[in-house]
Amino acid sequence: MITATINGIQVSAAPGTSILKAAHQAQVKIPTLCHHPDLQPTAACGICVVKVKGAPNMARSCCTPLAEGMDIVTQDPEIVSVRRSILELILSNHPNECLTCLRSGECELQGLAQDFGILQSKLPKIVNERPLDDSTKSIVLDSRKCIHCGRCTQVCQQIQNVWALSTERRGLDSIVAPAGDIQLSESPCVRCGQCSAHCPVGAIYEYSETETVWKGLMDPGRHCVVQIAPAVRVSIGESFGFPAGANLTGKLYAALRRMGFKQVFDTNFGADVTIMEEASELVDRLKSGKAPIPLITTCCPAWVDFMEKFDNDMIDHFSSCKSPQAIVGALSKSYYAEKYGIPADRIFMVSIMPCTAKKYEIVRAKDMFSSGHQDIDVSITTRELARMFKQAGILLPTLPDEAADSPLGSYTGAATIFGETGGVMEAALRTAHQLLTGQEPGQLEFEKIHSLEGIKEMALEVGGIKLRVAVAHGLGNVQLVIGKVRAALAEGKEPPWHFIEVMACPGGCVGGGGQFWGVHDGLRKLRSNGLTADDRGAKLRCSHQNPDVRKLYADYIGNPLGGRAHQLFHTHYVARNQYAR
Amino acid sequence: MPENSASMTEKIQKIGSEPDVAAAVRKWRKKRGSLIMVLHEIQNSRGYVPREVALYLSRELGTPLASIYEALTFYHYFKLEPPGKAVISVCTGTACYLKGSQAVVDEFSREIGAAVGASTEDKMFHLQCVRCVGCCGLAPVAIVNGKTYGRLTPADVKKIVQEWRDHFKDDPA
Structure with a gap:
């Protein structure tokens, strides 16, 4: 252990601990801007400077390791003045558009400017004027507001291994953009939105479609229905004073009804259907050997985009099953429409997702028009929903709990854990057990695959079959897993796993690119706990036990993987070759 | 494409x-x-x-x-677009700068109609600033395709540009 003094307080920390971290352990907060707990420190901004006795210059505490005997001062008038100067310099290249900025009130730069009482810009303003890039229709890049903290490029390159964003040019001219200043839609971008979730300011945000939703709700000719994804229910509260992870399912249903939706459905219903199909697919592959092993999940649209671009040699390994969002969309304009005699073209289906890539998924392939119409009309993120609630004056905290509408509203515990890493795997294993043995599974919980560890592996026996499964989240981790599968297949060896769950965002959808700003492992864990508790407390915890799902198959679909199921619940993938990352 | x-x-x-x-x-x-x-x-x-x-x-x-x-x-050294046929490099190193090379740069820019670091639309000229070409005695200096011009004033610019226009006149872009 290394011992040192911070503001006169004795601290000890493991070798390699940064001054910043050691200070936090001693309840000393050092202001930061470019620093993010998910990422490697880069010392880009300089806000975190401290004085180390005997050193000629101030040190950036984020990337200076604590050394034996250091005597550190984190705040005095001179340090405050240096930090103010740094802020003034950053502000001199930042447009004064707080009033019309999406991040206003939740902007880390704005917060610091307030804390440091910056009341006027003393320096001449030089803003790098550049057009918005909204070419992906999922995320918007406003490079003018960029403060060059480097978070988005690091998350895009190192965590997600996508390499869509890079820092180009130098000095005042530098910009964050795809290689060679092309549009994001021409780049390898998979629309995961992690850049937006990590941006400290309003330089990257979701392609907002709240206006489209309001228009739909105002149109008397449309019958508006809505679905909410699992991860939204445990994070929406953060915008209304609830702790992260608070499960607001009932209040959300009530709020959506007050907004004007005629029917409130739940994406979780679709998740139960996904499991019916995907578990059947797994069992089919294990037994018949007609399609190759491993089977890889496809609920995550950023991952599907990534696979079509970079891993399209693995298409045969992909589950052809659509995501829960797409399934509820398809059913709302077929099953529900027919059951209640509502013309499908009158239905306006809105999905509320923790995700920016879901905006792309709804038009990804012609299979997304399986009802004969665009199955989902518009997909908005958790952040957009929170704004709409505020616009509508909906007091979420005080609303009574209500129930979702039949026939696409009920769900089991297996469905709700779709929003967290390991959840889809756990849900699929429960139903796979029933399919393989004809008996209800004894073991429902697999703690091993629930952690925030990047890659999780497990071996188990289901119905006499020895299964090896892997769970990966964060596309960089996913690449490692896919690489091992590819290598084994190339050598003609048995692949290391039978079934692989993939979620593009670290932590899964709870950490999705459309969730509230400032995500980190602490928040991911809390939101994840909220979903796990929803499952652990549920009466029915296996997708095949959902009575409405059983009824759907009995009355309308027939068997999983059957003709009707294929028409509505399955999709195709194509290679979309991209330039090498 | x-x-x-x-x-x-x-x-x-x-x-x-x-x-x-x-x-x-x-x-x-x-x-x-x-x-x-x-x-x-x-x-x-x-x-x-x-x-x-x-x-x-x-x-x-x-x-x-x-x-x-x-x-x-x-790195400024790398270019993403083909440069003009005549690459005008004006030295803005210390000696040339003190001897007024900025005015020479501005005059070149005006004369050919391209900013520093850019090429003319017809790809005839490319204008760039360089730091010290090693002949401070001739300051301010410009080099066009390897030919050196010394002790420049803005008044010299028009002639140099014309010289290179003539040089390439039978070689359309």
Whole structure:
């Protein structure tokens, strides 16, 4: 252990601990801007400077390791003045558009400017004027507001291994953009939105479609229905004073009804259907050997985009099953429409997702028009929903709990854990057990695959079959897993796993690119706990036990993987070759 | 041309067999940290680094295109567009600057109608500033395609530009 003094307080920390971290352990907060707990420190901004006795210059505490005997001062008038100067310099290249900025009130730069009482810009303003890039229709890049903290490029390159964003040019001219200043839609971008979730300011945000939703709700000719994804229910509260992870399912249903939706459905219903199909697919592959092993999940649209671009040699390994969002969309304009005699073209289906890539998924392939119409009309993120609630004056905290509408509203515990890493795997294993043995599974919980560890592996026996499964989240981790599968297949060896769950965002959808700003492992864990508790407390915890799902198959679909199921619940993938990352 | 199109893929493939690209890749492929050297060789052989070459290098060297462009756009030495036929390099090193080279730069820019670091629309001229070309006694200095002009004043600019217009007049862009 290394011992040192911070503001006169004795601290000890493991070798390699940064001054910043050691200070936090001693309840000393050092202001930061470019620093993010998910990422490697880069010392880009300089806000975190401290004085180390005997050193000629101030040190950036984020990337200076604590050394034996250091005597550190984190705040005095001179340090405050240096930090103010740094802020003034950053502000001199930042447009004064707080009033019309999406991040206003939740902007880390704005917060610091307030804390440091910056009341006027003393320096001449030089803003790098550049057009918005909204070419992906999922995320918007406003490079003018960029403060060059480097978070988005690091998350895009190192965590997600996508390499869509890079820092180009130098000095005042530098910009964050795809290689060679092309549009994001021409780049390898998979629309995961992690850049937006990590941006400290309003330089990257979701392609907002709240206006489209309001228009739909105002149109008397449309019958508006809505679905909410699992991860939204445990994070929406953060915008209304609830702790992260608070499960607001009932209040959300009530709020959506007050907004004007005629029917409130739940994406979780679709998740139960996904499991019916995907578990059947797994069992089919294990037994018949007609399609190759491993089977890889496809609920995550950023991952599907990534696979079509970079891993399209693995298409045969992909589950052809659509995501829960797409399934509820398809059913709302077929099953529900027919059951209640509502013309499908009158239905306006809105999905509320923790995700920016879901905006792309709804038009990804012609299979997304399986009802004969665009199955989902518009997909908005958790952040957009929170704004709409505020616009509508909906007091979420005080609303009574209500129930979702039949026939696409009920769900089991297996469905709700779709929003967290390991959840889809756990849900699929429960139903796979029933399919393989004809008996209800004894073991429902697999703690091993629930952690925030990047890659999780497990071996188990289901119905006499020895299964090896892997769970990966964060596309960089996913690449490692896919690489091992590819290598084994190339050598003609048995692949290391039978079934692989993939979620593009670290932590899964709870950490999705459309969730509230400032995500980190602490928040991911809390939101994840909220979903796990929803499952652990549920009466029915296996997708095949959902009575409405059983009824759907009995009355309308027939068997999983059957003709009707294929028409509505399955999709195709194509290679979309991209330039090498 | 979309970069995932078949014709682009073919174009990228073909570029790999062009002598300068093939030689640069052969020479540096196995050495870590050699991106800048490869880019230098391409810049020197072609006067700029075309996108197709960057795409090919990315694939062959296993270096993300993003990293290649981070390097290409960081160093002024590299160009992404073909430069003009006559490259005007005006020295803005200390001696030349003190002797008034900024006024010379401004006059060149006005005369050819292109900003510093840019080429004229007809690709006749490219204007750039360089730091100290090693003949401070002649300050302020400009070099056009290897020919040196010393002790310049803005009044000299028009003549130099005309000289190179005449030089290339039978060689349309």
